Amino acid sequence: DCGPPFDLEEWLKAQPAQTDMFAPGGRGIKLMYAIADNISYTRSTSENRNCLLISKDYWPYPKEQNQTSDSNS
Template identity: 40%
Template structure:
């Protein structure tokens, strides 16, 4: 199975419902393991929220966030393209407290994504764009 979907939304956490609704179409036919589907949704929303709250923090609401999801026979790949400043994902992961030691309300997104995803990268596309790449096996 190869299925690919695209969406473009503004930099707005209020678009979370739209993003989740759009994402539902990748789950046809439904994944047999509901836990994996929940993990996929978690990856998508944590990734989207991180782009809105961090990468696009000082950018206008109209700044687009592009999302692409590809469902293959054994994997789901999520790509979220952003604008803004680059950061070193691996360094951030090393400096964040472990999930079991982090009782803060915010600041756990990267660790959550890292614990769920088979692959997690934040790659430069050009001087102003980056791609958050998430891959999960099902």
């Protein structure tokens, strides 16, 4: 996005351990960290843009398990 720079690591350090479930915000970033395998937050100074990259590693069942479940259906 084109918003102001944001120090994600400092923001996370400043957050309380327990999240107020009734607060109007503040849960999204913690949720991303709980679910994602990799999160990268960078600032492109040449374009004045913030870049958030979230990735989740996915490993499908081994081939033997897929063949077994296919033959049982």
